[in-house]
Amino acid sequence: TPVWAIAIERENSGDSVIYAVIGGCLMATTLTPSHPEFVFVFAAVRRADRHPRICMLRTVAGDERSARRSLVRDYVLSLAARLPVVEVSHA
Incomplete structure (x- = not known):
């Protein structure tokens, strides 16, 4: 939703300057994904290794x-962290 569609316009009685009341518009226009994604970090041991070594995946x-479903076939997993995915700005 664009900011102009949410902002309430109000005309000042003394002159023709129009003020936009923008309170809350910043919050209203911040996109929140309906299905947030996370980076899951696991301490893992490969199932096929005879001499297991812990690695981080x-x-x-x-x-x-x-997340576990994508790795469990080849690894024994222990959850180490769940971090929010941060979008990269290309400024």
Whole structure:
């Protein structure tokens, strides 16, 4: 929703200057994804290794179950962290 569609316009009685009341518009225009994604970090041991070594694996998913599903076939997993995915600005 564009800011102009949310802002309430008010005309000053003394002159023709129009003020836009923007309170709350910044919050209203901040996009919140309906399905947030996270970076899941797991301490993992490869199932096929005879001499297991712990490694750290990262995967992006909407929930822990989906993240585990992508790795569980090859690794024994222990959740180490769940971090929000931060979008990169290309400014």
